[in-house]
Amino acid sequence: MQTLVADLLAWFEKHAADLPWRRDRTPYAVWLSEIMLQQTQVATVIGYYERFLARFPTVEALAAAPLDEVLKLWEGLGYYSRARNLHRAARVVVEQYGGRFPGRAAELQTLPGVGRYTAGAIASLAFGEDVPVVDGNVIRVLARVFDIAEDVGQEATRKRLWTLAESLIPPGAAGQYNESLMELGRVICKPRQPECGVCPIQVHCAAYRLGVQEGRPVKAPRKPIPHYDVVAGVIHGRDGQQGRILIAQRPADGLLGGLWEFPGGKREPGESLPEALVRELREEMGVTVEVGAFLVKVRHAFTHFRITLHAFECWIAAGEPARIGVADFAWVTLDELDRYAFGKADQGIIAELRERPRRLL
DNA sequence: AATACGGGGAG
DNA sequence: CTCCCAGTATT
Structure with a gap:
């Protein structure tokens, strides 16, 4: 043998x-x-x-x-x-x-x-x-x-x-x-x-x-994973940025580090989705937005948690975008989105925008 | 030792 | 849905 x-x-x-x-x-x-x-x-x-x-x-x-x-x-x-x-x-x-x-x-x-x-x-x-x-x-x-x-x-x-x-x-x-x-x-x-x-x-x-x-092999059972509601803004440009959308680059470290996204964040307990979006955009980019129509809902699973990503149309009501909680930002057209790397969940938003382009885009 | 870190293939 | 994938870095 x-x-x-x-x-x-x-x-x-x-x-x-x-x-x-x-x-x-x-x-x-x-x-x-x-x-x-x-x-x-x-x-x-x-x-x-x-x-x-x-x-x-x-x-x-x-x-x-x-x-x-x-x-x-x-x-x-x-x-x-x-x-x-x-x-x-x-x-x-x-x-x-x-x-x-x-x-x-x-x-x-x-x-x-x-x-x-x-x-x-x-x-x-x-x-x-x-x-x-x-x-x-x-x-x-x-x-x-x-x-x-x-x-x-x-x-x-x-x-x-x-x-x-x-x-x-x-x-x-x-x-x-x-x-x-x-x-x-x-x-x-x-x-x-x-x-x-x-x-x-x-x-x-x-x-x-x-x-x-x-x-075989023997493995310990997994822990249950939490679910979060996350909001994202498709922020339409005005004046000099007519026809463009505001996107942000995530910090270099951590989840999806260095990738681009539609800015937003996690909803806190007791908050409505639009309230969460207004708060996050103030915290991360220093702008106050007016939240418009709901756009699309994307469900996505990460390794340690799941999210439901809710996207809304927005306009800036006050302030100018700043790099506070984001590494960078850019005003881009729908076509230019291809040049930037996005995570899977945000690609669901992009797919929706391409499928049903908004009049203001 | 435990946890963070993506997305998809396959049952 | 669940499990797991030619793992590494951080805490």
Whole structure:
């Protein structure tokens, strides 16, 4: 009987999917793909990866670009701190490493946005260092093969998984081993209804032998997530800004950092939606608005909360826009909205504006 | 150790 | 609807 790792590698050699980032194992391409793949499925990443690499073929090109352009290419992919860190890291690589990525996991991990997983992936795949990776796939495969019954959310269990993954590395072939483990987790050893019948390492799997594969890995139950009502103003320009809308850029850090939005904010208890909008626009931009017609309602889910976004037409009754709680603002036409990166919820407002253009636009 | 951080795929 | 995804940074 072959060993677990030998069977795994033999399967991967025969069944590896043809993914764009498997054609270019340069450190830059591997790094980019691994950042995009954080908490994001392969199918979602492919288009973004190809567009991004076409626009920024080298780390120098990325480092030279304005952050706004990077965010625009990242628009819709989520976890925008990844894009901000990617841009920062590109500048570090160019300015401090002469454009060459460091070749060791320990040093790679000092780059912004590069944690232990990503450092291990770049070091093993692009540089051939014998270091492991532990992502959601690896956790699931190892928890099943070794029938790990402890909560994988616990730090002690994570440590055990890293040690286990490292102990299995075939000398000189960590990259192939790491990829094969992740591919098996994605294609065969899936979270629900794993395809044990065609699994190349079924005979090595303790959970399968015990019939508990659907119960591995063990995870603690999630906490309920809150819901908020959020208001947004589509503020029509007057006088010199006739035919334009006021949009604002969110602060660089935090939720949707650096993205643009229709300004507004969360409704407080006891407040009506128009009252909330008037308050938020005073607080964030220093303007007093007259709230007009309700425009559209957009429901959206984030990781830790859900929102219902209520958009209203507005006009400025007093004051001039100021950068108080926003990083920037701009008066733009409907066509010019395409140049700015927006979150998904605000794109629902844009879709409504394009579908039923207002007379005043 | 717990929480913040997006959006979409798939059952 | 729920769960989860080639995780990282912050507190």
